[in-house]
Amino acid sequence: MAPILDIKNLYKSYGATEILKDINVAIEPGDFLVLVGPSGCGKSTLLNCIAGLEPITGGAVHINGKNMTDVSPKDRDIAMVFQSYALYPTMSVAKNITFGMKVRGVDAATQAAKLAEVAAQLQIEPLLNRRPGQLSGGQRQRVAMGRALVRDPALFLFDEPLSNLDAKLRVEMRTEIKKLHHNLGASMVYVTHDQIEAMTLATKIVVMKGGVIQQIGTPAEIYNTPANLFVADFMGSPAMNLIPASVRRDGAFHRIEIQRDSAEPLVLADQRPLNLPDNVIMGLRPEDIAEAGFRAGAEVQEANCLIDMVEPAGADTYVVSQLGGKQVTARLHAETSARAGQAMNLAFDLAKVSYFAPETGERLN
Amino acid sequence: MTDATIQTARSPRKTSSRTGRIVLRTLLYVFLIAFALFYLMPLFVMLTTSLKSLDEIRTGSLIALPRDITFEAWKTAWSGACSGIRCEGLRPYLLNSLMIAIPGVALSTLFGAMNGYVFAQWKFRGANLLFSLLLFGCFIPFQVVLLPMARVLGILNMAGTIPGLIFVHTVYGLGFTTLFFRNYYVTIPMELVRAAKIDGAGFFRIFWSIFLPLSLPIIVVTVIWQFTQIWNDFLFGVSFSQAGTQPVTVALNNIVNSTTGVKEYNVDMAAAILAALPTLLVYVVAGKYFIRGLTAGSVKG
Numbered sequence: 001m002a003p004i005l006d007i008k009n010l011y012k013s014y015g016a017t018e019i020l021k022d023i024n025v026a027i028e029p030g031d032f033l034v035l036v037g038p039s040g041c042g043k044s045t046l047l048n049c050i051a052g053l054e055p056i057t058g059g060a061v062h063i064n065g066k067n068m069t070d071v072s073p074k075d076r077d078i079a080m081v082f083q084s085y086a087l088y089p090t091m092s093v094a095k096n097i098t099f100g101m102k103v104r105g106v107d108a109a110t111q112a113a114k115l116a117e118v119a120a121q122l123q124i125e126p127l128l129n130r131r132p133g134q135l136s137g138g139q140r141q142r143v144a145m146g147r148a149l150v151r152d153p154a155l156f157l158f159d160e161p162l163s164n165l166d167a168k169l170r171v172e173m174r175t176e177i178k179k180l181h182h183n184l185g186a187s188m189v190y191v192t193h194d195q196i197e198a199m200t201l202a203t204k205i206v207v208m209k210g211g212v213i214q215q216i217g218t219p220a221e222i223y224n225t226p227a228n229l230f231v232a233d234f235m236g237s238p239a240m241n242l243i244p245a246s247v248r249r250d251g252a253f254h255r256i257e258i259q260r261d262s263a264e265p266l267v268l269a270d271q272r273p274l275n276l277p278d279n280v281i282m283g284l285r286p287e288d289i290a291e292a293g294f295r296a297g298a299e300v301q302e303a304n305c306l307i308d309m310v311e312p313a314g315a316d317t318y319v320v321s322q323l324g325g326k327q328v329t330a331r332l333h334a335e336t337s338a339r340a341g342q343a344m345n346l347a348f349d350l351a352k353v354s355y356f357a358p359e360t361g362e363r364l365n
Numbered sequence: 366m367t368d369a370t371i372q373t374a375r376s377p378r379k380t381s382s383r384t385g386r387i388v389l390r391t392l393l394y395v396f397l398i399a400f401a402l403f404y405l406m407p408l409f410v411m412l413t414t415s416l417k418s419l420d421e422i423r424t425g426s427l428i429a430l431p432r433d434i435t436f437e438a439w440k441t442a443w444s445g446a447c448s449g450i451r452c453e454g455l456r457p458y459l460l461n462s463l464m465i466a467i468p469g470v471a472l473s474t475l476f477g478a479m480n481g482y483v484f485a486q487w488k489f490r491g492a493n494l495l496f497s498l499l500l501f502g503c504f505i506p507f508q509v510v511l512l513p514m515a516r517v518l519g520i521l522n523m524a525g526t527i528p529g530l531i532f533v534h535t536v537y538g539l540g541f542t543t544l545f546f547r548n549y550y551v552t553i554p555m556e557l558v559r560a561a562k563i564d565g566a567g568f569f570r571i572f573w574s575i576f577l578p579l580s581l582p583i584i585v586v587t588v589i590w591q592f593t594q595i596w597n598d599f600l601f602g603v604s605f606s607q608a609g610t611q612p613v614t615v616a617l618n619n620i621v622n623s624t625t626g627v628k629e630y631n632v633d634m635a636a637a638i639l640a641a642l643p644t645l646l647v648y649v650v651a652g653k654y655f656i657r658g659l660t661a662g663s664v665k666g
Contacts, residue, residue, distance in 0.1 A: 053559050075564035086560035090578035100564035147560075243542070 002065050004029045004187040005050065005155055011058035012042075012049055012211075017043050020211045023059070027189070027204060032181050034193045035197040037208035037248075038234070043191045044159055046208070050189060052076050052361045062101035064154040072103075080157040083164065085140045087147075094119075094128040097146045108260065118150045138169050145180070158190040159169035162197065174200060195235045207231045227315055228355060229361035231285045238331075240283045243324040244358065247276045256282060258324040266323060269299050270350050274365050281361075283354035284319065289330035291338070292345035299351035310336075321346070396459050415439060415634035422630050436449060444637055446632050448619030451608075454637050458616035463643075464527050465612055469534035470591045474536065476578060476588060477542020482572050484543065485550030496547065502540035508536075508554075509605050519607060525607035533605060533642035534595045542587050549583040550576065579661035593644050613640045 012020040012278045020042045020327045035043040037065055051063055052073040060069045068076045087096050097118060106114075109117040119125045122142045135156035142216045142346065147194040148156055158177075178201055181188055192198055199204050199219045202245050207214040207222060207230075226232035232240045248255040250269070258266040292302045308327075309320040316331050319338045330346055338344050355364040414577040415438050425432070444454035482498050484487075514533060515524070523529030553576070561571045586615060602612040611619075617640045621633045649656070 014508035048559075051563060053562065073559075073563045077573065078563065080560065080563050081559055082556040084554050084556050088557065088561070088575050090575070099561075099566070103565040103570060147564075263419075 003027060003062070004031070004064055005033070005189065006062040007046075007059070008049070008051060008062070009059035010056055010061065012054065013046060013057045018211060020049070020056075023213060024207055025213070025216060027187060028137055029187050030185050030203075031187055031189075032201055032203045033206065034202035034204070035206050035208060036193065036234075037214075041195055041208040042192075042211040043206075043357050044206050045157055047080075047157055047189060047191045047199065050155075051078055051080055077154040078157055079151040079153040079155075080159065081144045081148050081161045085132070085144040085159040085161075085164075087140060089132055092129050092131060093124065093143050093146075096132065096143060097150050099146070100151055105241065106365070113199050114222050116148050117147045121149065122146050130265055134176055136151050137165050140153070140172065141165065145177075149180075149184075154187065156188040156190065158278070160191055162192070163194070165169075169252040177201065186193060186340045196237060198247055199235070207234060215318045223354070225362050226283070226352065229281065229283075229356050232354060232356065238286050238329050240291070240354075241323075241328045242327065242356070243282045243284070243326050244279070245278055245282045245324055245330060256280075258282070259305075260324075261305050261322060264279070266305070268303065268348055268350060271299065271352065272350075272365070274355070276355055276364060277357065279358050280364060281356040282324075283356060284348065286329045286331040288349040288352040289311045289328070290349070291332045291336050294333060295349055297348040297349055297351060299345050302345050302347050302351050305346050307338050307340055309337050310340050319344075378566055391426035404520065408516060410624060411634045411638055415442075415631050415638060416529055418631060419627065421633060438629070439639075441629070441632045441636045442620075444621045445635060446629075447623070448616050449623055454600065454619070455636050457609075458611055458613040459639070460614040461527065461606075461610060461616075463600075465530045465534065466592055466595045466643075469531045469538065469595045470588055472531065472535045473542050473591050474584060474587045475539030475561065476539055477548045478577065478584070479572065480543040481546025481548075481550050482576055484547040485553070486555065486576075487568070496543075499540050499543050503544065507537065507600055511600070514601075515605065521536065522535055525610060527610050530601060530605055530610070530612070533592075533601050537601075538591050538594065545583055545587050545590070546580070549581065553579065585651050589647055589651055589655050592647050596644050616640075 006026045007023055008019055010023040011018065012242070023046060025033070035046060037043050045054060049056050050063075052061075052068065052071060056069065058311050060067055062068065063076055063078065085181065088099060088144045090139070091099065094115055098115055101114065103110045115128075116125075119128060122145060124142050124146060127135060127139055127143070127233045132143065135143065143168065144161070161177075165173060174197060177190075180186075181201075190197075190201060199222075202219050204216065205219055205222045206216050209230050215222055217225075222231060222235055226235065228241060232242060243258055245256045245258045248257065252271065254270045254274055256270055258268075260266055264331050281339055282297045305321040305323070311318040311320070312334070315334060317334055317336050317338065319332055319336070320327050321330070324326070334336060353365075357364055413429070413431055414422060416434045416436070417425070418433065418435050418437065420643050421432060424611055435665045445452055445458050446454045484492055515585055518524045518533070521529070521532070523532060524531075527616070558571055558577060566574065596612075597614065598612070599614040599618070602615045603618070606612065606615060617636050
């Protein structure tokens, strides 16, 4: 199938400042693409470039097989949901939703039919005669989505649509957007700085930093095999443990040595066929360090570690230990016997380890 | 914890601070009433004088209430007072002023709204410079522009006409009206324009359908401001009008200054009140929106 959105070698600069550098992304129909990154990484600018709200300095944007690089936003066959919802304050909900059709000269009967259809889909029928000012945050969010849905576009664009909602509502609306995507089978591009939103919603994630794409992949790829230290650190909560280690070759093995202040170096043996340099940064997610005996697998190795801190979080208990000069977090089961100040055996699942070059931050395995 | 400490620390002084508050409040009211009376004094003198006969004015005291109330002076001021050789009262000149002020206010408000909309939401290269230059127009002493403006009006064939005065007031009102609308519109998120663009609306459509309906508070402010400015203007009125097109301020001056013989203070007072009435009315009707509109933009910005 032809890609629904194809961005080729896109550059964007304001004067001498380059905001986006050589962006190449393509998505298939039905994909849910999430652009994620810290604030100022250019993700919103990229979305605006896709929408045509910002002119681009170089490259091309194709939507639904057509070159839309120089086409005005209204003719790009897109709909957009904004962070502030951007509902027209003096118009009723119904008028907000039909404004676009009115501008395009759609006849009144079709407008009414489409309005009814979308209102039913989003369950906002009782709100149709209200003004945006009389709605709660969640209701405004729905109306903003209604305005996008009624357009029935080739591509939906979302600019951090949940960041103005409180935590509980955000989770609800997240589920709802996911459901909507599933039911419509529509193609969506979604900007967020929240990596959990990115993981839960996306079929494809683009991680950005400083206007440069760091990695493109499925949520699982991004999570399990981050391309560099930035992605490893940014995605996942609590963050991936990034532990400086030295490597000694021992036949087919790599012996990974981690310095400790309080005890002998921690030595783990990685038996996978790798080719590692002398110094690496070892990345291991908290859930891949477990209490000894609670994790099975060929690559699981146990070691005795001093526990500095215990943080019960309800479903899990996080324990912190000092390894390689870093606070290393392990995610244990809730009923663990770990006590702060005592040593315990932890199981490290080496099958899940990512290695990074300390100098470049690039992935090594 | 901290709350409780503050509470207990405060309680012994509670009674004394309460009487202190009452004293302060009373003082405040006494001062406010005194100032209000002070400022109302001239109006009181004007009103009572306008209701007296000339004899009574000559014999009585300035601040005494009228013995016999007569509306003769008002009638004369309305339709019989002489300015120069014409004795038609203020009526035709009030009409002139209305014919200048209403289109002048409407045009300068409309253009100000459009300018403000462009400066706030459609940033272009050099927008800030242009806006500063426009603001400069707010602070130009109008005496400076009299001669060039007279020349321009002559070239446009509008010298001495009411459209000419409308033109002058529209041009010199733009600085302030643009400032008002621009400051109001910058508080409206950019995303609104973006959403409308994606919906397919163009420049004017967005202005008419989205921005103008939002602007009631600032429109009220601008209308009051402009109406007061244009209505009270004397300098442009006296410079750019001729017999028959003078606004009421100029006519009032002529009535007061060109009488010979006995000064008809009662007619002068009545005429002055008549000339001031429309602006007073505008303030009374729309005053509360004025304050509301002025602060609406500033607090959020």
